[in-house]
Amino acid sequence: MAASLPLVDTCCSPLTEGALDDAAASTLAAKFKALADPARVRLVSIIAAADGGEACVCDLTEPLGLSQPTVSHHMKLLAAAGLVAREQRGRWAYYRVVQDELTSLAGVLRSGAAPSVNNG
Amino acid sequence: MAASLPLVDTCCSPLTEGALDDAAASTLAAKFKALADPARVRLVSIIAAADGGEACVCDLTEPLGLSQPTVSHHMKLLAAAGLVAREQRGRWAYYRVVQDELTSLAGVLRSGAAPSVNNG
Numbered sequence: 001m002a003a004s005l006p007l008v009d010t011c012c013s014p015l016t017e018g019a020l021d022d023a024a025a026s027t028l029a030a031k032f033k034a035l036a037d038p039a040r041v042r043l044v045s046i047i048a049a050a051d052g053g054e055a056c057v058c059d060l061t062e063p064l065g066l067s068q069p070t071v072s073h074h075m076k077l078l079a080a081a082g083l084v085a086r087e088q089r090g091r092w093a094y095y096r097v098v099q100d101e102l103t104s105l106a107g108v109l110r111s112g113a114a115p116s117v118n119n120g
Numbered sequence: 121m122a123a124s125l126p127l128v129d130t131c132c133s134p135l136t137e138g139a140l141d142d143a144a145a146s147t148l149a150a151k152f153k154a155l156a157d158p159a160r161v162r163l164v165s166i167i168a169a170a171d172g173g174e175a176c177v178c179d180l181t182e183p184l185g186l187s188q189p190t191v192s193h194h195m196k197l198l199a200a201a202g203l204v205a206r207e208q209r210g211r212w213a214y215y216r217v218v219q220d221e222l223t224s225l226a227g228v229l230r231s232g233a234a235p236s237v238n239n240g
Binding site: 015016017018019020022025026028029032033035036037038039040041042044045046048049063097099102103105106107108109110111 | 135136137138139140142145146148149152153155156157158159160161162164165166168169183217219222223225226227228229230231
């Protein structure tokens with residue numbers, strides 16, 4: 001009944017280029033899930049817009065109006081998905097956006113005709 | 121305490137070009153949430169890979185091994201997010217991917233230097 005479909009099993013193949021297998025779909029879904037929350041979307045945008053592309057966790061609570069444990073929880077999820085990198089300096093953690101990961105995710109969403117996966 | 125950040129309030133501005141306000145972040149997060157599930161990621165990839173870029177809901181149950189009500193539930197969420205378009209023909213619903221929406225979402229993830237928002 002189902003049409004015969006090409007199977008694509010790499011993580012970063014364009015979403016629209018061939019039917020993804022379960023493992024590839026799960027990898028992608030986990031990254032989209034990290035961005036499936038308004039606070040986390042804002043955190044990524046704030047960090048990316050910060051001076052030097054880097055922000056101290058201590059500067060992220062005020063713009064979001066969230067407690068530091070809540071911000072730290074969101075940052076942990078973003079880091080686990082590979083979308084931000086964390087560096088501890090003394091008392092504070094500093095974060096920067098992993099643009100290669102976002103670019104790779106963007107490549108997945110673009111049509112197969114022009115994949116723009118960035119392998120750094 | 122917080123650094124002064126440019127506010128960007130349109131829905132499809134690149135995520136990394138300026139701090140997003142709450143409304144823009146919520147709009148984006150809702151679209152990412154639609155893709156935050158392996159079954160929905162697979163459904164999008166299967167529909168995009170189907171002949172003519174279109175698939176009958178009746179052909180989507182077998183490749184996923186899910187019941188038709190479950191597939192219909194997932195398709196409803198994807199359609200609500202604007203990522204797929206639905207057309208009823210007789211007994212069956214047919215779906216196609218809204219590539220402009222995916223391309224627009226991809227543009228959001230790319231660095232501000234090269235926004236690729238498609239206003240179709």
